[in-house]
Amino acid sequence: MNIHELVELNNQKRKLLTEENRKYYEKMLVYIRLSYRISDLETEETLSELLDHLLDAQEEGKNAEEVFGKNPKKYADEIIGELPKMVTKERTSLIGMGILFFLAVSMILSGIIALVSHYYFTEAGLMKEFYLGSALLKTAISIPVAFFLLYSIIFYLRWSCFKKINKIAEFFVFWFYGAFSVGLFVIIYLFIPSFGPKLEISVFIVIMSGVILFILGTLFKRKIEKGKR
Amino acid sequence: MSIRSQLLKGILEGCILAIIERKSVYGYELSVLLHNYGIEVSEGSIYPILLRLQKEKLIKGEVKKSQSGPNRKYYSLTDSGARALNEFQIHWLEMKVSVDQLLNKGDEN
Structure with a gap:
């Protein structure tokens, strides 16, 4: 089975x-x-x-x-x-999959935001500007931050498993945590200055690349599951 | 922990190997058999041991259909499991003799 x-x-x-x-x-x-x-x-x-x-x-x-x-x-x-520990290969594939999905979702989201702002605020063009240096730095910082945020949730859920926790208090904790996470990424994206060569890429290409990464992530996920049978 | 359960902790593995040698059993069956032999442990405590014995490749589990219907994981002894049981029996006899002697000596004095 x-x-x-x-x-x-x-x-x-x-x-x-x-x-x-x-x-x-x-x-x-x-x-x-x-x-x-x-x-x-x-x-x-x-x-x-x-x-x-x-x-x-x-x-x-x-x-x-x-x-x-x-x-x-x-x-x-x-x-x-x-219980037997997860083998390193299994773990590396899982982390790889996580990174693919994270990049896919952030590309799709930033593409959609650019698209929406183009139609609502006419001054925004359909070309998205990237500064290669800052884009790489943002990615390099965001991925560990995302893993840390995820790890904290898992840690909290395990800790709270056998404890009686007030549902309302828990709701607020999660709400604040959500806001905190979003805030963290906003800070990373706003406060890293633009540097490196400037690239202009069409919004549609950004979204398309995101979708491709997402499909790759899904294929990767299937492969991991298949290997476990 | 009571003295009894501390004593049992070390020998439970050997007892489980001995039962599995006689016939391949699934978890619940094993706990019933242990109980029938007068070895009282909390039922759940066999599972960490079964996992450990599997990791050490002394037993292997195989999912098979049981008589009562649903699939069960049946455990059977591997070759190295049979050797480990043999060793356990030797150690147990040695220890039993010495401990008996020690305890009986106390009586004589």
Whole structure:
């Protein structure tokens, strides 16, 4: 079975759990899935094994706490500790894919913004100006920043997994975090001075290149998933 | 941790290997068999051990259809698993004899 089939089967089987067992199991599931250092396929296989066990135990009238112990985080950490680590090749492909998607989305977005401003404010032309030096520097800074922001979210989600957190407070935290992230990129883009040779590229070419990068990213993603079967 | 569970921690791996040698089992089945042999552990604790034994290539897991219907991951012993079990048995006997002697000596004095 591949990862998608395993995940789908898990979604179906989880419905058979009692409310109490489902809550316990799902916290563990999210926590284990978010630990990005371990190999995906083995993780899903183990998660489905644990679910099967819990379903069997449930038939015998036992609950999740009796099966996995009173401390789900500790148990999940034990499982994570024994799961095979993601191999470096797998990790490099994932990072490569992340970079492709990031570049694709930022090119498409900047193209669309230029297009919209062309139609609303006539002074903006359909040619986009690039300064090679600053464009490269912006990219070089943005990519690690994007990874850091993503890493922080994963870190927060893992940390909050087994904690009771006020939903409203969480909403505001995420809202501020979103605003902070956008602000960070705006600062990077506004405050890096223009330098290097000037290039003029049509907005449509920018968008097209973005789309091509996006397709490349998707193909890359398929290849990674295929390799895991 | 109680003395009992500390004692068990080290020998549980050997017990699991011994059960898997007799017949290939899936996780839930294994926990039931351990229980039937009087080896009381929390059921979940077998999974980290099963993962470790797989990593060390002492056992291998294979997804097969079970009698009750759904697919299960059945574990069986590898060649090096059989050797590891053999070693465990030797160490266990040695240790058992010495510990018995030690404990019984205490009685005699």
